[in-house]
Amino acid sequence: MLVKVYGSAVFGVEATTITVEVNVATGIGYHLVGLPDNAVKESSFRIAAALQNNGYKFPGKKIIVNMAPADLRKEGSAYDLTFALGILAASDQIKAEQIADFIIMGELSLDGSLQPIKGALPIAIKAKEEGFKGFILPVQNAKEAAIVKGLDVYGVENILELINFFNEGAPLEPTVINTREEFYKNLENPDHDFADVKGQESIKRCMEIAAAGGHNIILIGPPGAGKTMLAKRLPSILPPMTLHEALETTKIHSVVGRIKENVGLMSQxxxxxxxxxxxDVALVGGGAYPQPGEISLSHNGVLFLDELPEFKRSVLEVMRQPLEDREVTISRAKFTVTYPSSFMLVASMNPSPSGFFNDPGGPATSSPAEMQRYMSRISGPLLDRIDIHIEVTPVPFEKLTEERKGESSMAIRERVTNARKKQTDRFKDFENVHYNAQMNVKHIRQFCVLSDSSKQLLKTAMERLNLSARAYDRILKVSRTIADLEASDAIKDAHISEAIQYRSLDREGWLG
Known part of the structure; x- marks a missing residue:
């Protein structure tokens, strides 16, 4: 008897429906075709044990399982449940009238219980698009898939529940979540708060500007100055994710199985x-079966590279194109996948191998020549994509012992959100430009018009500080963001002056 059951395969962040055809006929042998990988091929052993331990049998006949389309590579153990139900239906051990109405996915344990799968969210989105009545999957992934409205999602713990559902009509309870309620529940509860940071007011200001304009930033300072602590708090002042951004982000994390158990939508x-x-493959994504890398996992968030010069040069160089394009394309001989990668880069580094260069209170430091070699590990083109360079100095004892708390992340976030709203209105007619950091030369000329006094100030600064040519556009972008934070339509002298301070690594003579 021939039975068709439906599963799904994930390529990139999109799912493709897989038709699993199971034919049980006279003869012997188990034949699995349709480009399965080893994990899929091993499913027969798990299925046989699971059926036996739940009072059913693996037919001693000729079983042919075809996974169509047969020219797409299938991988992973999530087809166990699909195969098991198909084999039971094709051997007349269960009724098969409703089986084609559902996408069925899950990894079987030997006792028949189900293990979680990857990519539940994109599979659910595809199931709804193609008009399936429901999606049956392990209970651990049910909340994640239930984000999709208009699709019945059934989370099951054991294959026996599913057999009784098809055989005897035993009801399965659909998982229902309020997507908006789930999304807004944890929106205002950041894990880290700027109120806990002692001192470092100038760096907090810098972080606020970076968040408001989406600018990449590098923190340069000796060990223990608070670079990592400040970087970890940056997401808490970024504008709250929109529902669309949350769905996009959840989808990417779902593909690699990084969604926490019983969690629906990512809200942070x-x-x-x-x-x-x-x-470099782990950073940008790839592999024999391409998976998202760290830059895609940080989509709509922050990628923090601590001790930047310690990263391999090849790793840093592969980031250059994704930083500009906001997406990364991975090509293989038979297919190409594109992952979104719109993230804020936050990097930190010691100013020298010893970590105490230019720190008068620090121990004996490296020589300028050693310092130059250390700094040369970071290429000019990469630094060119970092808008803000800021030096972080150690916090004095008096500040560390202060009882008074600093300004909270929520207060800073409010100013950042207001500045972002101004930018959204400004760039509403431009595709793929949403905030100041994404401006190109044309936008800069249009939206960063300077008065004569501001032009003179910028000219003087570039001549006296020997700023490089690449610093010019960066200063204008940052000064536009500073003006937005003050709700000013015009860029003033004070905004230019502040932006000039944030180009430490462009100053000739910075090495002493």
């Missing part, structure tokens, strides 16, 4: 902090 902006030994 991601913060990723890979170790400096990371490979």
């Amino acid at each position: 902006r991601p913060f990723r902090s890979p170790h400096h030994t990371i490979s």
